[in-house]
Amino acid sequence: MDEPELVDQTDPETVFTALSDSSRIEILQALREIGGTATFSELREAVGTRDSGKFNYHLDKLVGQFVTRTDAGYELTQAGKQIHGAIEAGAYTVTATIEPIELTTPCPVCGGSRTLSYADETVTVDCDSCAAVAAFGVPPSVFADCDREAIPDIAGRYLRTTFRKITSGFCPFCDGPIEPTVRPISEAFDGHLEDTGNDLAAQPDDIPHVEYDCTQCGATPTGGLGLVCFDHPAVVSFYYDRGVDVQEESIWNVIGFPPDRQTIRATDPLEAAVSYTADGESITVVVDETLDVVAIEQ
Numbered sequence: 022m023d024e025p026e027l028v029d030q031t032d033p034e035t036v037f038t039a040l041s042d043s044s045r046i047e048i049l050q051a052l053r054e055i056g057g058t059a060t061f062s063e064l065r066e067a068v069g070t071r072d073s074g075k076f077n078y079h080l081d082k083l084v085g086q087f088v089t090r091t092d093a094g095y096e097l098t099q100a101g102k103q104i105h106g107a108i109e110a111g112a113y114t115v116t117a118t119i120e121p122i123e124l125t126t127p128c129p130v131c132g133g134s135r136t137l138s139y140a141d142e143t144v145t146v147d148c149d150s151c152a153a154v155a156a157f158g159v160p161p162s163v164f165a166d167c168d169r170e171a172i173p174d175i176a177g178r179y180l181r182t183t184f185r186k187i188t189s190g191f192c193p194f195c196d197g198p199i200e201p202t203v204r205p206i207s208e209a210f211d212g213h214l215e216d217t218g219n220d221l222a223a224q225p226d227d228i229p230h231v232e233y234d235c236t237q238c239g240a241t242p243t244g245g246l247g248l249v250c251f252d253h254p255a256v257v258s259f260y261y262d263r264g265v266d267v268q269e270e271s272i273w274n275v276i277g278f279p280p281d282r283q284t285i286r287a288t289d290p291l292e293a294a295v296s297y298t299a300d301g302e303s304i305t306v307v308v309d310e311t312l313d314v315v316a317i318e319q
């Protein structure tokens with residue numbers, strides 16, 4: 022099958038210029054509220070612009086990229102729905118900070134206590150006693166109307182959802198295709214974390230880490246092998262047979278997986294393994310450099 026041909030319709034500057042007027046944002050919001058197709062006059066009434074010519078001018082700027090015009094009227098394109106969602110998510114309009122919260126589950130690496138904090142739209146979980154750290158982007162809307170005690174659980178569920186998207190092959194930032202590479206954690210973080218004061222680069226060379234590369238936007242999200250393989254069917258059924266539903270299991274038990282349960286077994290070609298335990302038994306998932314599962318050991 023031929024690859025679908027993707028054509029750049031509009032350059033990024035034109036896209037953002039199209040949104041540079043509050044009337045246009047109001048049009049997107051009105052279309053979202055109407056929830057389907059709206060005629061010109063319905064839309065103008067919803068936005069509340071008296072001047073028909075001015076309204077038409079602004080609407081015209083959105084047609085093509087964010088709004089589509091049919092015989093029945095106007096509706097949002099997929100990009101229009103997404104940009105409206107992004108505005109609602111607060112990513113571009115609000116800032117939120119949460120006072121640090123101590124997690125109830127201990128650090129899986131050293132048993133120390135961990136603190137979750139939120140600033141600059143990033144959740145960071147630090148261990149008080151070792152270098153284990155997790156940092157990931159979360160839009161402020163995720164925490165809308167939630168109690169402080171619920172924040173670690175909600176942040177964890179959001180991270181899981183993001184990782185399901187990543188492990189299904191989609192970039193969390195642009196939805197483009199991403200490719201995983203399994204590498205030693207020291208290499209994956211080499212240079213990336215210098216500014217944060219963490220020394221993950223100083224960790225042993227035999228701890229595996231997964232780095233994803235987006236071929237479209239160049240983002241490189243990373244995750245521990247323990248987190249990435251947690252939803253593998255063999256792992257899910259291993260836990261299920263022992264009365265544990267991994268869907269209900271706190272993500273914080275898997276983040277910062279203990280070094281003694283994940284290892285790089287061979288380097289050329291690379292082979293890495295991660296083990297999960299329950300009821301005194303364990304299951305080990307063995308992967309190659311491209312994250313293909315090469316063996317399940319039980």
Ligand SMILES: [Zn+2]
Nearest residue numbers: 128131148151
């Ligand atoms: Zn620790």
Ligand SMILES: [Zn+2]
Nearest residue numbers: 192195235238
């Ligand atoms: Zn991307």
